[in-house]
Amino acid sequence: MSLIVKKFGGSSVANAEKVFNVANIIIEDYKKGNDVVVVVSAQGDTTDDLIEKAREINPDGASKREMDMLLSAGEQISISLLAMAIEKLGYPVTSLLGWQAGFLTDSHYSIARIKRVDSERIKNEISKKHIVIVAGFQGINKYDDITTLGRGGSDTSAVAIAASMKADLCQIYTDVDGVYSADPRKVKGAIKMDEISYDEMLELATLGAQVLNNRSVEMAKKYNVELEVRSSLEPTVRGTIVKEITKMEKTLIKGVAKDNNVASISVVGLQDTPGVAFKIFNKLAQAKINVDIILQSVGRDGTKDITFTVPQSDVKTAVEAVDSLKDSLKFQKVTFDESVTKVSIVGAGMESNPGIASKMFEALFDAGINIHMISTSEIKISVLIDEKYADAAVSCVHDKFID
Amino acid sequence: MSLIVKKFGGSSVANAEKVFNVANIIIEDYKKGNDVVVVVSAQGDTTDDLIEKAREINPDGASKREMDMLLSAGEQISISLLAMAIEKLGYPVTSLLGWQAGFLTDSHYSIARIKRVDSERIKNEISKKHIVIVAGFQGINKYDDITTLGRGGSDTSAVAIAASMKADLCQIYTDVDGVYSADPRKVKGAIKMDEISYDEMLELATLGAQVLNNRSVEMAKKYNVELEVRSSLEPTVRGTIVKEITKMEKTLIKGVAKDNNVASISVVGLQDTPGVAFKIFNKLAQAKINVDIILQSVGRDGTKDITFTVPQSDVKTAVEAVDSLKDSLKFQKVTFDESVTKVSIVGAGMESNPGIASKMFEALFDAGINIHMISTSEIKISVLIDEKYADAAVSCVHDKFID
Numbered sequence: 001m002s003l004i005v006k007k008f009g010g011s012s013v014a015n016a017e018k019v020f021n022v023a024n025i026i027i028e029d030y031k032k033g034n035d036v037v038v039v040v041s042a043q044g045d046t047t048d049d050l051i052e053k054a055r056e057i058n059p060d061g062a063s064k065r066e067m068d069m070l071l072s073a074g075e076q077i078s079i080s081l082l083a084m085a086i087e088k089l090g091y092p093v094t095s096l097l098g099w100q101a102g103f104l105t106d107s108h109y110s111i112a113r114i115k116r117v118d119s120e121r122i123k124n125e126i127s128k129k130h131i132v133i134v135a136g137f138q139g140i141n142k143y144d145d146i147t148t149l150g151r152g153g154s155d156t157s158a159v160a161i162a163a164s165m166k167a168d169l170c171q172i173y174t175d176v177d178g179v180y181s182a183d184p185r186k187v188k189g190a191i192k193m194d195e196i197s198y199d200e201m202l203e204l205a206t207l208g209a210q211v212l213n214n215r216s217v218e219m220a221k222k223y224n225v226e227l228e229v230r231s232s233l234e235p236t237v238r239g240t241i242v243k244e245i246t247k248m249e250k251t252l253i254k255g256v257a258k259d260n261n262v263a264s265i266s267v268v269g270l271q272d273t274p275g276v277a278f279k280i281f282n283k284l285a286q287a288k289i290n291v292d293i294i295l296q297s298v299g300r301d302g303t304k305d306i307t308f309t310v311p312q313s314d315v316k317t318a319v320e321a322v323d324s325l326k327d328s329l330k331f332q333k334v335t336f337d338e339s340v341t342k343v344s345i346v347g348a349g350m351e352s353n354p355g356i357a358s359k360m361f362e363a364l365f366d367a368g369i370n371i372h373m374i375s376t377s378e379i380k381i382s383v384l385i386d387e388k389y390a391d392a393a394v395s396c397v398h399d400k401f402i403d
Numbered sequence: 404m405s406l407i408v409k410k411f412g413g414s415s416v417a418n419a420e421k422v423f424n425v426a427n428i429i430i431e432d433y434k435k436g437n438d439v440v441v442v443v444s445a446q447g448d449t450t451d452d453l454i455e456k457a458r459e460i461n462p463d464g465a466s467k468r469e470m471d472m473l474l475s476a477g478e479q480i481s482i483s484l485l486a487m488a489i490e491k492l493g494y495p496v497t498s499l500l501g502w503q504a505g506f507l508t509d510s511h512y513s514i515a516r517i518k519r520v521d522s523e524r525i526k527n528e529i530s531k532k533h534i535v536i537v538a539g540f541q542g543i544n545k546y547d548d549i550t551t552l553g554r555g556g557s558d559t560s561a562v563a564i565a566a567s568m569k570a571d572l573c574q575i576y577t578d579v580d581g582v583y584s585a586d587p588r589k590v591k592g593a594i595k596m597d598e599i600s601y602d603e604m605l606e607l608a609t610l611g612a613q614v615l616n617n618r619s620v621e622m623a624k625k626y627n628v629e630l631e632v633r634s635s636l637e638p639t640v641r642g643t644i645v646k647e648i649t650k651m652e653k654t655l656i657k658g659v660a661k662d663n664n665v666a667s668i669s670v671v672g673l674q675d676t677p678g679v680a681f682k683i684f685n686k687l688a689q690a691k692i693n694v695d696i697i698l699q700s701v702g703r704d705g706t707k708d709i710t711f712t713v714p715q716s717d718v719k720t721a722v723e724a725v726d727s728l729k730d731s732l733k734f735q736k737v738t739f740d741e742s743v744t745k746v747s748i749v750g751a752g753m754e755s756n757p758g759i760a761s762k763m764f765e766a767l768f769d770a771g772i773n774i775h776m777i778s779t780s781e782i783k784i785s786v787l788i789d790e791k792y793a794d795a796a797v798s799c800v801h802d803k804f805i806d
Contacts, residue, residue, distance in 0.1 A: 085461070
């Protein structure tokens, strides 16, 4: 008998028929004698519908506290409907909101971080042999106000429960049946992996493979929670296991990913004095902007330029943050470009194989694709290219490395 | 400076335009220096939409706990949207769910009773000069599970807050501008009252005047909360005050009301032995069915018949409850009739004016309407008639008493 945490996204519970499909997957595991805790997102387009309602009231953007109050109603609807389906099929079940399930977060509304999960209530329901359905994406802060964890937060909710309860397995159900070496809808010959390490998955998640939210993978790594990515449409197909894999014998490119949600920002004509980079990136950190690739180049007349990438949603805030330093740093101007894409290859053992990077660049050169920026880490190599070449770049790189 | 509690129903906040209308009404009072606590129901048809979602999953009826979990999402949406509108207009505001506002109830899901309101959080927000928006209709029980108060429960939520905080006034906004002597949409010459006593209002509410939920009036009476019924469409028009009115000099018929949501049930051929009525109505009380008019008549062959009225929604349960006694009570059969309506007149001082009842019966006789059952109390006289004569009966009785 195991304790299994299962997470289903909004598309998996979009209508009554799909809700019953998910209910049956849950019951299958329950009938085998397992304890089952399920995390669910809001149904299909509920979140978007609620955002639209808020926009009608205040097109300039409502306060984040009230947005969280509004959006968290979405999971409240989906958990109760899923519980009703399980009831209807004759099994004992209890639905729990974030606060009832013990999710305590910090007070950064809309992007809250989980501080801890007091899983007493969940354990209590499990001891009564109830299936437990928990609202993903939400918690409460120390003021008893509702917070949400940001897009994809339900993955994090699931991993947090699995960590807090030392679950045997945390299954993340998506619309693909595992983690592939590239997007299988775009790249012919993309290969499904049986296993992948946290670090590799983390790079893929960060790079926009969109299978798992990166915070959830980070948390899974930290608490050593074994994840399985699998499909709610093909529930009998084994998925991809994400776990600690200690020793990699040889370089193995695990995947090629692209991220369109990226923009590059350039600060042009900076004085070449110490502390300039620190001041810029400190300012951006204060504005809670995640900076990814950073490039510094020598400009004209003894000045220098700094270029970096941010998520597209943060461009406005980032440009404003940098602009506020114009008087003290005396740079010339700030420019930005949203028509770029980041393409990356991920795989362990890369640092000991210098040939990998040049092989990737060769593939892009052969396809006539220009590289704007390059970033490397122990297990990944990323390049920034024009958005219009994104799919072509993923294909040619994939073909080069994976047969 | 006063503390004012305002309650707005679902139709008052059905869309963005109406939400802003309500926001402006609230702000008017806030700008005068008042502390304002607002109770809101779910938007327009939200509750019905959610019920439909539940019905798709389980047409036989989901558990009441999960229904309450589902339905309470409706007010969560409306309170946050109203708060966003007030924010947009530039005023400080905080929305609170039932549990955040301190609503503790018993565990009768779907028809929970408020045990107390711990209004600390509301007071805290008010001390910061925030307008407070509270989700009506909902609370939590001792297990931290969400409960709802039943249809019309938001009125009760508003009165409970007013009582707990000793508010100066509790305003219930509806789509009519006060309490009338009859339904003004149906009866020409219906008169709006400036004041009405709790007892009179209670009779009108119970009888289906549908202006105020009767539990809310009972609670207002118990805690001496002054109520005002007024219109959200004509916010400058003074409404009807409901309060303790100690001395009535003369009989004053305050209103004529009808209640279509009524059915009569007859238990035919009962043994004429002691305890029969007790056993029947004790069984119905256990099934939590509110019995209204009761009539006992002598049947044929030394047997007797008992006829009583219940809300139409309880007919099935009531008939089953009575049927379960068939073996022990040995009656002949149970019949029921849903095509009936209760028409009542309400007014203080009735008991000292025996002519009132006969005047009412005369009006019905003149209109050719047959009376099936009669019930009287100190301040009301009710008759049960065929449903098809309902409007005609209200009109002729109204014309007889009110000019």
